[in-house]
Amino acid sequence: DQQVKQNSPSLSVQEGRISILNCDYTNSMFDYFLWYKKYPAEGPTFLISISSIKDKNEDGRFTVFLNKSAKHLSLHIVPSQPGDSAVYFCAASVRISYNQGGKLIFGQGTELSVKP
Amino acid sequence: DGGITQSPKYLFRKEGQNVTLSCEQNLNHDAMYWYRQDPGQGLRLIYYSQIVNDFQKGDIAEGYSVSREKKESFPLTVTSAQKNPTAFYLCASNGRRVEAFFGQGTRLTVV
Numbered sequence: 001d002q003q004v005k006q007n008s009p010s011l012s013v014q015e016g017r018i019s020i021l022n023c024d025y026t027n028s029m030f031d032y033f034l035w036y037k038k039y040p041a042e043g044p045t046f047l048i049s050i051s052s053i054k055d056k057n058e059d060g061r062f063t064v065f066l067n068k069s070a071k072h073l074s075l076h077i078v079p080s081q082p083g084d085s086a087v088y089f090c091a092a093s094v095r096i097s098y099n100q101g102g103k104l105i106f107g108q109g110t111e112l113s114v115k116p
Numbered sequence: 117d118g119g120i121t122q123s124p125k126y127l128f129r130k131e132g133q134n135v136t137l138s139c140e141q142n143l144n145h146d147a148m149y150w151y152r153q154d155p156g157q158g159l160r161l162i163y164y165s166q167i168v169n170d171f172q173k174g175d176i177a178e179g180y181s182v183s184r185e186k187k188e189s190f191p192l193t194v195t196s197a198q199k200n201p202t203a204f205y206l207c208a209s210n211g212r213r214v215e216a217f218f219g220q221g222t223r224l225t226v227v
Contacts, residue, residue: 006158009156032214034214034215041204041221041223042220042221043120043122043206043208043218043219043220043221044159044206044218045218046215046216046217049214049215089158089159093214095214096147096166099211099212100146100147100166100210100211100212101147101210101211101212101213101214101215101216102147102214103147103149103161103164103174104149104161104208104210104214104216105161106151106158106159106160107158108156108157108158109158
């Protein structure tokens with residue numbers, strides 16, 4: 001039972017254009033959603049997150065949009081740069097308590113290639 | 117600097133052997149996690165621990181074992197019962213915040 005899905009294994013965009021990575025989830029109990037960036041043979045690094053009480057969170061070139069009714073979130077990267085080329089993972093979580101984050105459930109990942 | 121250290125970076129296992137992957141963190145995080153990455157399958161949760169001396173199975177725990185005797189350490193043993201152990205293993209931890217921090221990973225290969 002795949003609770004978090006990224007249906008596009010790969011995405012190719014031109015430098016300077018917008019990259020849009022998509023993610024769907026099935027568990028309505030998730031209250032936080034996160035995006036990670038990963039290079040081969042390295043651990044993922046955290047990019048940006050959004051709480052389920054919000055519909056948008058922005059950090060520099062990165063913006064995450066959440067559509068709770070559709071159980072869908074997306075990551076927008078504007079403008080895209082060649083250094084953004086990596087695998088991007090969507091993750092979801094249910095917070096354990098006010099002072100403890102919960103386990104993260106990951107999607108399959110989308111490999112982004114930004115061409116100069 | 118605070119962080120998560122996984123060792124070794126590369127590990128080779130013979131058929132029928134048990135091997136233990138090390139994970140240490142100095143972030144003072146209560147929770148620690150082990151994930152496995154296979155091509156096209158994302159990160160799958162093996163085991164996790166929310167507190168010392170307690171741990172829970174994740175989605176793919178069969179053939180693995182863990183211990184959590186200290187807050188800083190969460191070693192993963194890949195037993196001979198794990199039928200397809202060749203993979204990239206990632207350890208992570210989180211505390212008050214939801215985002216988890218990851219180590220650099222251990223590549224395990226069966227020879």
